Amino acid sequence: MVGYIKFYAPVTANTAIQLQQTVEQLLRQGLSSLHLLLSTPGGSVYVGMQMMPGGMPVFRGLSVPEPQNYTAITNSYSSIISY
Numbered sequence: 001m002v003g004y005i006k007f008y009a010p011v012t013a014n015t016a017i018q019l020q021q022t023v024e025q026l027l028r029q030g031l032s033s034l035h036l037l038l039s040t041p042g043g044s045v046y047v048g049m050q051m052m053p054g055g056m057p058v059f060r061g062l063s064v065p066e067p068q069n070y071t072a073i074t075n076s077y078s079s080i081i082s083y
Contacts, residue, residue: 001030011043016051
């Protein structure tokens with residue numbers, strides 16, 4: 001199953017948890033490929049570093065396939081998340 005996630009929010013602990021829950025739900029449904037649309041005005045650098053595909057449990061700890069396609073509009077550290 002191909003999953004599409006639209007993340008339109010500041011980077012905070014709460015929004016990171018929501019993203020993780022969304023990915024976990026997609027995994028339960030048989031996620032094989034992930035497309036991430038990211039648009040955020042910024043937020044917490046610490047949380048942003050944890051959300052990076054190489055570091056965020058959503059992508060590594062949960063064995064999620066690395067996102068196949070990023071579309072990002074960012075105004076801060078979230079630029080790094082979309083890299």
